[in-house]
Amino acid sequence: MKDATGSDKAFWEEFWLHPDGKENREAASIKMVPLLERVCDFSSIGSVGDYGCGSAPTLFKLAAKYPKCQFHGYDISERVIEENRQTASDDSLSNLSFHVDQLPALRCTSSHDLVLSIATLHYVLDIEEAIATLFARVRPDGMMIFNYPNIQTRAWYLQSESMNSPQLQRRFTLVLEGKNLTSMRSIHMITGRRPKNFWTASGEKSKQGNICVFLRK
């Protein structure tokens, strides 16, 4: 059941109780590490905030590799945040912490040199408010990297056979109904910065329907 902001906390608590496709998801998330390293110099970054971090494979990798940088993961799901805290403690990663928080209006006010939000804005109704909130968490001279649903994402999902699954239909309702689609132009208007394609900047092929951008403050 979605709340007034369109978020489906119950869905995500259940999802993290029985996370399906865990291996594929974690592999995709870990693949982000070298791409992020091509665009960001982690040796000069003091703090990273990842919003909608889930089980946070990217953060766990980066935190082990860059002990001088502080990494913070945020998520709507208390279950996944509690599990991550336990894993970070088991792995003695003192530069990695986790917080329950919910887009589009965040409670935590910390700002970061790098703000990430990957595969999360698809689940937020007021995506433009979420982008504005995330951009406000970027420190001066910092960077923000995120992907988002647009018209092509919706067209791709509508013709995808996997969307016959009721679970995926529930998960992607907002995108399927076209309720939270945005565009480069809107992001430029919200932030005052021109977003650039993260895939091409990090040496990847551009992905139709999965646009990921970065912008500097």
Ligand SMILES: C[S@@+](CC[C@H](N)C(=O)[O-])C[C@H]1O[C@@H](n2cnc3c(N)ncnc32)[C@H](O)[C@@H]1O
């Ligand atoms: C598909 S997972 C992506 C996880 C991670 N970013 C990755 O790329 O592997 C989406 C995550 O967003 C979280 N989420 C969903 N709605 C949210 C909201 N309104 N605010 C914060 N997190 C949310 C979910 O609990 C889930 O962990």
